[in-house]
Amino acid sequence: MSSRNGAVAPSEFPPPVDPVGEFVKRELDSEDERIEVGVAIIGGGTAGLATANRLLQLLGDDPETMERLGEVPVAVIEKAKTCGGHNLSGAVMRPGPLQELFPDMTREQWREQGFAFGEVDKEAVYMTPTSKRAIRIPTPPPFKNHGNEVVSVAALARYQQQQAEEGGAYILTETSATQLLVTDGQVQGVRTGDKGRGKDGEPLGNFEPGTDVTAQATVLAEGCWGHLTGAAIREFDLADHREPQVWELGVKEVWKVPKPLDRLIHTVGPWPLKISSKYGQIGGTWIYPMHNEKTGDNLVSIGFVVDLEYADATTSAHDLLQLFKTHPLVRKILEGGERVAWGAKALPGGGYWSMPKLTMPGALLVGDSGGMVDTVALKGVHHCIKSGILAAEAIYEQLKRGGSNFSAYEQAVEDSSIGKELYEVRNTRQPFQKGFLQGGPLVNAMIATKGRFPGGRWSWHRNDDKPMFIGDTKDSYPKPDGKYTFDKLSSVYITGNATRDDAPNHIRVQKDVPREVAETWVWMCPAGVYEIPEDAPEHGNVDLIVNYTNCVQCGAITAKGGRLTPPEGGDGPVYQIT
Numbered sequence: 079m080s081s082r083n084g085a086v087a088p089s090e091f092p093p094p095v096d097p098v099g100e101f102v103k104r105e106l107d108s109e110d111e112r113i114e115v116g117v118a119i120i121g122g123g124t125a126g127l128a129t130a131n132r133l134l135q136l137l138g139d140d141p142e143t144m145e146r147l148g149e150v151p152v153a154v155i156e157k158a159k160t161c162g163g164h165n166l167s168g169a170v171m172r173p174g175p176l177q178e179l180f181p182d183m184t185r186e187q188w189r190e191q192g193f194a195f196g197e198v199d200k201e202a203v204y205m206t207p208t209s210k211r212a213i214r215i216p217t218p219p220p221f222k223n224h225g226n227e228v229v230s231v232a233a234l235a236r237y238q239q240q241q242a243e244e245g246g247a248y249i250l251t252e253t254s255a256t257q258l259l260v261t262d263g264q265v266q267g268v269r270t271g272d273k274g275r276g277k278d279g280e281p282l283g284n285f286e287p288g289t290d291v292t293a294q295a296t297v298l299a300e301g302c303w304g305h306l307t308g309a310a311i312r313e314f315d316l317a318d319h320r321e322p323q324v325w326e327l328g329v330k331e332v333w334k335v336p337k338p339l340d341r342l343i344h345t346v347g348p349w350p351l352k353i354s355s356k357y358g359q360i361g362g363t364w365i366y367p368m369h370n371e372k373t374g375d376n377l378v379s380i381g382f383v384v385d386l387e388y389a390d391a392t393t394s395a396h397d398l399l400q401l402f403k404t405h406p407l408v409r410k411i412l413e414g415g416e417r418v419a420w421g422a423k424a425l426p427g428g429g430y431w432s433m434p435k436l437t438m439p440g441a442l443l444v445g446d447s448g449g450m451v452d453t454v455a456l457k458g459v460h461h462c463i464k465s466g467i468l469a470a471e472a473i474y475e476q477l478k479r480g481g482s483n484f485s486a487y488e489q490a491v492e493d494s495s496i497g498k499e500l501y502e503v504r505n506t507r508q509p510f511q512k513g514f515l516q517g518g519p520l521v522n523a524m525i526a527t528k529g530r531f532p533g534g535r536w537s538w539h540r541n542d543d544k545p546m547f548i549g550d551t552k553d554s555y556p557k558p559d560g561k562y563t564f565d566k567l568s569s570v571y572i573t574g575n576a577t578r579d580d581a582p583n584h585i586r587v588q589k590d591v592p593r594e595v596a597e598t599w600v601w602m603c604p605a606g607v608y609e610i611p612e613d614a615p616e617h618g619n620v621d622l623i624v625n626y627t628n629c630v631q632c633g634a635i636t637a638k639g640g641r642l643t644p645p646e647g648g649d650g651p652v653y654q655i656t
């Protein structure tokens with residue numbers, strides 16, 4: 079095939095998966111082979127653990143219902159080595175829902191526990207017209223963060239895990255949930271993945287088969303549209319009459335710096351992005367101060383988020399972050415410091431109209447699995463916690479009286495701060511799909527009128543339908559010096575990535591694809607998983623190499639034409655402070 083540079087959409091090369099056929103199991107193992115729990119929560123991130131925390135508070139006051147849920151009233155299944163290991167965010171958090179979850183804790187105690195790093199009292203937003211200039215602009219309403227708290231979701235999840243364990247939860251870390259158990263139109267739980275298989279799926283000496291875990295309620299808290307969430311959405315038509323989900327990818331570093339940063343900073347471009355509709359790049363950056371009260375260290379969280387709607391295949395969030403660090407505004411903050419953490423993660427960007435139905439018989443979706451992120455303000459942590467609280471309350475109400483209809487949760491989310499805040503920004507980002515310049519004025523009008531003008535329901539189109547071309551964004555990326563700017567592989571290394579070299583491949587992509595698609599994946603993947611052989615032809619199809627053991631499970635490949643499936647439990651990064 080000859081090159082069609084500029085006309086190849088990744089969706090023309092769909093991943094070899096059959097989500098409902100492969101990821102839904104319709105027969106349960108016999109009773110003596112399966113594990114029965116009261117409530118199974120899939121994903122020990124902020125949202126899943128908030129569900130566990132609230133549920134255990136309610137059950138703690140109601141021993142009768144607790145007892146009825148059996149020996150394991152609440153189980154959390156998490157694929158990372160420890161809760162927090164796969165969690166990454168900015169993160170400046172609206173404090174309300176966490177205060178509601180742990181009402182006896184002060185913000186000072188959050189900081190003593192090591193997951194919170196200070197209240198925002200000063201902030202600045204800059205336009206960066208060039209690689210040298212920064213112009214301070216009045217803070218647009220969505221960027222107002224006064225009173226919010228800078229947190230690490232990895233550290234917060236570890237704290238929530240400890241609280242959940244003290245409340246009586248059984249936390250199964252290093253365990254992937256790979257299939258949804260569905261019988262008679264009802265979710266019955268999940269099947270966990272096998273462990274100890276080799277590259278070709280062959281059982282090794284330490285092979286352990288997965289197990290059916292059945293539950294009276296199953297909570298899918300997998301983050302950014304997870305593996306089983308996708309299967310559930312298809313099985314129960316949860317996305318009917320909704321807009322498709324769209325995605326953003328963020329790459330983040332944490333730096334230890336000699337001088338404390340005294341304010342929270344956002345930049346809105348245009349540099350280093352190319353904002354013409356041809357390139358379609360939309361994104362922004364953050365720089366958040368973090369003071370670690372436990373160690374006394376002054377830290378800075380810095381990150382770059384890019385919409386996965388761009389058209390230049392050579393767009394790389396990792397390299398854009400490295401380039402951003404060369405701006406004088408950033409240099410004066412980081413210079414003399416040391417990078418202590420790196421990581422990458424995708425987030426759902428469609429907002430209100432893209433949220434799937436949140437309940438189905440036997441199960442519920444919480445947090446990013448339900449698409450609850452306001453990407454205008456880059457805020458999802460507080461919605462994750464609030465949705466966990468609401469899900470726990472809906473489940474408890476039903477289980478207390480022996481019921482299993484969790485649909486009250488749907489309306490509870492709509493009526494809560496989640497529904498209200500997401501509704502206000504329901505149309506705000508869609509105009510950007512027309513390009514920054516055409517869409518910008520409409521975005522401003524939507525922000526100013528809280529979504530009332532221009533009204534109606536604005537649609538999204540899928541990121542993987544965007545035709546890709548091989549452009550020149552890559553020409554501006556700095557050469558990594560290993561001290562201030564870094565390549566992808568040394569970055570993956572500092573995540574503590576624990577994937578076995580002989581693990582089976584968990585990335586599903588077509589491997590014989592046009593160069594435009596291959597280049598898209600090579601540049602997009604922050605972990606350097608995809609490689610085009612040196613002797614591949616300049617035009618036409620190439621044989622893609624997939625170094626899947628580098629994968630940090632950011633999820634971006636699912637947005638742009640492939641599929642991330644859960645690897646063996648325990649594999650992947652071990653984030654500490656992201």
Ligand SMILES: Cc1cc2nc3c(=O)[nH]c(=O)nc-3n(C[C@H](O)[C@H](O)[C@H](O)COP(=O)(O)OP(=O)(O)OC[C@H]3O[C@@H](n4cnc5c(N)ncnc54)[C@H](O)[C@@H]3O)c2cc1C
Nearest residue numbers: 121123124125157167168169170255301328445446458459
């Ligand atoms: C780069 C970036 C910057 C952001 N900045 C901010 C910010 O500044 N402020 C803010 O409020 N929000 C921010 N957000 C959004 C916010 O981080 C998310 O909304 C929130 O962290 C999502 O939490 P969650 O618990 O739903 O999902 P996650 O944190 O993704 O947790 C899901 C968990 O489920 C586990 N899991 C998934 N599938 C399986 C499976 N099949 N089996 C077992 N385990 C599984 C994962 O390992 C993970 O631990 C940002 C997001 C990103 C990516």
Ligand code: SF4
Nearest residue numbers: 603629630632633635
């Ligand atoms: S291969 Fe892994 S790290 Fe790379 S884009 Fe896909 S999910 Fe992210």
